Amino acid sequence: MTRAISLHDVSKSYAKGVRVVDRLSLDIEPGEFLVLLGPSGCGKSTVLRMIAGLEEIDEGELRLDGEWANDLPPSGRDMAMVFQNFALYPSMTSRDNIGFPLRIETPGEDPRPRVDATARMLGIEDLLDRLPAQLSGGERQRVAMGRAIARHPSAFLMDEPLSNLDAKLRNHLRAEITKLTRELGVTTVYVTHDQAEAMSLGDRVAVLRGGVLQQVGTPREVYALPRNVFVAAFIGTPRINLLRGLVRAPLDGAMTISLGKQYLRLPEPLSLDHQLLRVQQGREVIVGLRSEAVRIAKPASARPGEVLITGLVEHVEFQGHEVLVHFNTGSRPAVVPELESPRPLRRVRRRRREGGTVLERIRERAGALRAGPVVVLEDPADAEPEPSAEMVPPEGRLPGDLIVRTTPDIDLRQGMQVPLLVDIGHLFVFDQHGERICPAPARLPDLEE
Ligand SMILES: Nc1ncnc2c1ncn2[C@@H]1O[C@H](COP(=O)(O)OP(=O)(O)OP(=O)(O)O)[C@@H](O)[C@H]1O
Numbered sequence: 001m002t003r004a005i006s007l008h009d010v011s012k013s014y015a016k017g018v019r020v021v022d023r024l025s026l027d028i029e030p031g032e033f034l035v036l037l038g039p040s041g042c043g044k045s046t047v048l049r050m051i052a053g054l055e056e057i058d059e060g061e062l063r064l065d066g067e068w069a070n071d072l073p074p075s076g077r078d079m080a081m082v083f084q085n086f087a088l089y090p091s092m093t094s095r096d097n098i099g100f101p102l103r104i105e106t107p108g109e110d111p112r113p114r115v116d117a118t119a120r121m122l123g124i125e126d127l128l129d130r131l132p133a134q135l136s137g138g139e140r141q142r143v144a145m146g147r148a149i150a151r152h153p154s155a156f157l158m159d160e161p162l163s164n165l166d167a168k169l170r171n172h173l174r175a176e177i178t179k180l181t182r183e184l185g186v187t188t189v190y191v192t193h194d195q196a197e198a199m200s201l202g203d204r205v206a207v208l209r210g211g212v213l214q215q216v217g218t219p220r221e222v223y224a225l226p227r228n229v230f231v232a233a234f235i236g237t238p239r240i241n242l243l244r245g246l247v248r249a250p251l252d253g254a255m256t257i258s259l260g261k262q263y264l265r266l267p268e269p270l271s272l273d274h275q276l277l278r279v280q281q282g283r284e285v286i287v288g289l290r291s292e293a294v295r296i297a298k299p300a301s302a303r304p305g306e307v308l309i310t311g312l313v314e315h316v317e318f319q320g321h322e323v324l325v326h327f328n329t330g331s332r333p334a335v336v337p338e339l340e341s342p343r344p345l346r347r348v349r350r351r352r353r354e355g356g357t358v359l360e361r362i363r364e365r366a367g368a369l370r371a372g373p374v375v376v377l378e379d380p381a382d383a384e385p386e387p388s389a390e391m392v393p394p395e396g397r398l399p400g401d402l403i404v405r406t407t408p409d410i411d412l413r414q415g416m417q418v419p420l421l422v423d424i425g426h427l428f429v430f431d432q433h434g435e436r437i438c439p440a441p442a443r444l445p446d447l448e449e
């Protein structure tokens with residue numbers, strides 16, 4: 001028994017006027033594993049609690065298997081919730097902790113067979129007679145999971161169930177959760193702020209920002225075709241490189257995207273996507289380069305579609321199986337306010353306030369800007385001066401504007417000037433508000449490639 005969960009234009013406010021969930025629509029298929037992903041405070045738990053019936057829905061509609069369910073009490077929803085802080089009864093053994101809800105739901109029925117079967121599934125048979133105080137954190141979480149599973153609910157709602165555990169155990173339990181939910185075939189909604197966890201667990205991932213759904217898709221889709229700069233920056237490690245660029249499309253010359261001191265020359269004949277970029281002529285855009293789009297190699301080894309830039313090594317981060325090289329290419333990184341450290345955040349806010357329209361200022365005061373554009377770039381006319389010819393980073397700036405992943409056998413040291421080949425086929429371009437314009441939204445490249 002599993003169920004379809006669908007939300008239609010669902011909103012929720014705690015304080016007047018500030019929506020923490022804003023017109024969210026989401027259709028979760030029976031048996032699907034859907035992950036709600038987003039930074040802290042974006043409304044993930046609130047969405048989950050509305051599905052569970054623990055939080056009232058202000059506006060919009062919740063349907064369970066197509067039936068209107070806004071007012072259905074939690075007990076009538078047949079769902080089991082697993083929280084970050086697994087609450088086990090301290091005076092009960094694992095067996096009783098797992099069996100307790102069964103005794104309440106089906107009085108008169110012997111819970112032992114179900115408890116035993118669940119324990120076998122989770123590999124906790126040996127722990128059944130112990131008290132919670134005699135269990136490790138991971139074991140306790142498994143017992144808590146057992147309590148949810150033994151009930152045979154029609155859906156699991158899990159709110160960061162692994163975030164209190166160490167990395168090794170988290171990975172282990174992640175694999176177990178995947179296996180279990182597949183075996184049980186029960187619809188699961190799983191909340192996390194950890195993108196790697198979301199990508200490894202979900203059939204689909206729904207990315208939230210400030211209570212607003214940004215994108216929902218398979219892990220492959222949200223990685224390969226992020227709808228906006230927020231999704232692009234939130235998903236993937238190392239984080240996608242985001243550089244501020246200027247499109248130059250002269251009528252009689254090659255089309256380029258200027259990156260401050262250097263530029264990317266778009267290979268001819270122009271692809272359909274790049275032809276569409278022409279309308280951005282003279283406008284500032286954001287160029288997104290994932291680490292697989294850039295490689296350190298001799299210019300002569302350039303493959304078709306690769307263009308050359310150079311970078312000054314600022315910092316080499318050794319990671320064992322790979323090395324992350326931080327380069328200064330003389331370009332300016334684009335800032336996604338919610339995902340940055342406090343310093344650039346303040347800078348962007350101030351600019352927005354000074355330069356914003358009356359409407360923007362009102363929306364900001366009303367707290368509605370969280371749902372607005374992901375990033376707002378100023379007009380190129382009042383942009384900062386171009387970086388100096390020596391490509392030396394300004395005082396106080398973080399070293400490097402471009403991070404490239406490479407194998408550990410390359411010997412690179414700070415201060416070296418290195419050729420970089422950029423694969424234009426892997427280029428993302430976002431407009432001034434952070435919406436993806438390249439690859440063009442209408443044209444979906446073959447993801448099977
Ligand atoms: N009972 C409440 N009263 C007032 N505001 C609340 C309440 N619960 C949550 N909020 C606010 O609503 C917003 C969304 O909260 P929510 O707990 O859904 O976020 P989240 O995405 O789960 O965050 P985290 O990853 O930190 O758990 C936050 O700004 C939070 O402060």
Ligand SMILES: [Mg+2]
Pocket residue numbers: 044045046159
């Ligand atoms: Mg939460």
